[in-house]
Amino acid sequence: MTLTTRPRGTNDVGPGEIELWHQLEEKIRQVCAAYGYQELRTPLFEHTELFQRGIGEATDIVEKEMYTFLDRGERSLTLRPEGTAPVVRAFLEHNLGGGALPVKLYYYGPMFRYERPQAGRYRQFTQFGFEALGSQDPLLDVEAIMLPLELYKACGLSGFEVEINSIGCPSCRPSYRQELVEYFEPRVDQLCSSCRSRLHRNPLRLLDCKVESCQAVLAGAPRMEAHLCSECADHFAQVLAYLDELGVAYRLNHRLVRGFDYYTKTVFEVTSSELGAQNAIGAGGRYDGLVEELGGKATPAVGFAVGVERLLLALEGQGKLQVQQEGPRAYLVHFGGATKRKAAQVAYFLRGKGMWAELDYLDRSIKAQMKAANRLGSRYVLIFGEEELSRNRLIVRNMQDGQEQELDLEDLERLAYILGECGK
Numbered sequence: 001m002t003l004t005t006r007p008r009g010t011n012d013v014g015p016g017e018i019e020l021w022h023q024l025e026e027k028i029r030q031v032c033a034a035y036g037y038q039e040l041r042t043p044l045f046e047h048t049e050l051f052q053r054g055i056g057e058a059t060d061i062v063e064k065e066m067y068t069f070l071d072r073g074e075r076s077l078t079l080r081p082e083g084t085a086p087v088v089r090a091f092l093e094h095n096l097g098g099g100a101l102p103v104k105l106y107y108y109g110p111m112f113r114y115e116r117p118q119a120g121r122y123r124q125f126t127q128f129g130f131e132a133l134g135s136q137d138p139l140l141d142v143e144a145i146m147l148p149l150e151l152y153k154a155c156g157l158s159g160f161e162v163e164i165n166s167i168g169c170p171s172c173r174p175s176y177r178q179e180l181v182e183y184f185e186p187r188v189d190q191l192c193s194s195c196r197s198r199l200h201r202n203p204l205r206l207l208d209c210k211v212e213s214c215q216a217v218l219a220g221a222p223r224m225e226a227h228l229c230s231e232c233a234d235h236f237a238q239v240l241a242y243l244d245e246l247g248v249a250y251r252l253n254h255r256l257v258r259g260f261d262y263y264t265k266t267v268f269e270v271t272s273s274e275l276g277a278q279n280a281i282g283a284g285g286r287y288d289g290l291v292e293e294l295g296g297k298a299t300p301a302v303g304f305a306v307g308v309e310r311l312l313l314a315l316e317g318q319g320k321l322q323v324q325q326e327g328p329r330a331y332l333v334h335f336g337g338a339t340k341r342k343a344a345q346v347a348y349f350l351r352g353k354g355m356w357a358e359l360d361y362l363d364r365s366i367k368a369q370m371k372a373a374n375r376l377g378s379r380y381v382l383i384f385g386e387e388e389l390s391r392n393r394l395i396v397r398n399m400q401d402g403q404e405q406e407l408d409l410e411d412l413e414r415l416a417y418i419l420g421e422c423g424k
């Protein structure tokens with residue numbers, strides 16, 4: 001029989017690796033708590049129109065990458081490709097903006113995009129992201145950069161770079177778009193096919209094209225800077241001034257644009273020198289128009305999303321986040337029959353105290369059970385012999401120093417106390 005394998009672009013995360021995820025998830029919770037962000041869990045699928053309206057029709061994600069399907073009631077649903085539109089949808093649906101502003105929310109979980117899989121790029125991947133809704137303070141743009149940096153630092157990551165740009169707002173961007181189109185039109189022959197097709201629909205996206213042959217044309221492209229209205233220019237200057245004051249190093253990248261239509265003003269990306277072509281470990285920006293676009297009242301907002309698999313790859317490359325495999329607290333060796341039943345009873349008692357208690361389920365020899373205890377790195381071995389059981393006792397062996405003692409089976413609290421003391 002042939003085996004059914006996992007779908008292309010997906011991953012299984014199991015023992016030996018999942019511990020790293022748990023460590024990272026714990027750090028995410030800690031950093032979010034310190035910055036005052038609370039978790040919001042949204043469904044894995046949404047009405048397709050949420051992403052069409054939110055991300056924009058003329059984007060790669062909506063045009064080519066969504067997992068969209070009709071359910072049995074003929075509704076068009078889409079596996080979420082990103083987390084911001086769902087957060088805004090929930091923000092509006094539950095009137096979360098009715099209280100104190102800004103509202104600070106974070107999310108964590110799988111996203112789905114039909115992309116060409118390669119190292120660091122998957123069809124199901126995990127994002128940790130956060131959103132601050134209800135303030136246009138440049139300090140919140142800065143916070144959206146500081147929080148992920150805090151997380152990267154907490155993980156011990158080094159060698160990352162912050163790139164930043166301002167892409168203006170609906171009042172100043174159209175004139176820039178126009179100038180870009182006018183610049184690219186006479187040079188269209190030198191552009192790749194994807195740039196050509198985007199030229200009139202989404203000319204800003206040409207700026208981050210990675211195709212070699214486009215680079216010479218892109219290098220000479222006009223910059224947004226000269227088109228920023230006074231409000232956008234002032235906002236950007238304040239963001240940079242705060243970053244300077246905080247001593248955060250960044251690189252101005254006038255070609256940094258994002259794959260979503262909803263961004264306004266500040267956009268930023270963090271890259272890691274540890275990764276290859278897919279080197280972005282997180283990205284975000286301000287999106288002052290999205291809440292209104294999705295049917296709410298005008299509400300400025302800013303957010304960021306971290307690619308969890310990529311962050312783990314970068315950390316792995318630097319030897320950070322080591323797995324600390326803890327063995328069982330006790331391995332219970334028995335001789336079958338009544339000794340097995342007693343061992344099981346004691347195992348449940350210890351597990352009830354929160355201790356990892358393991359025992360043999362294969363009716364193996366004592367030698368094989370001792371070997372299993374060693375292989376798992378058990379701190380103690382509890383031996384349930386027939387003779388000891390007849391006296392209501394068991395043997396406790398400390399595997400670190402080989403010391404043995406007999407304990408009373410009537411006094412399990414004392415057993416738990418002794419096992420619990422070890423390794424403190």
Ligand code: AMP
Nearest residue numbers: 120121122125280281282283305307310
């Ligand atoms: P985006 O939502 O496109 O702004 O992406 C934010 C971050 O998610 C990126 O910087 C990556 O770290 C990560 N990411 C995006 N797409 C993928 C993917 N297909 N596979 C793995 N990580 C991804």
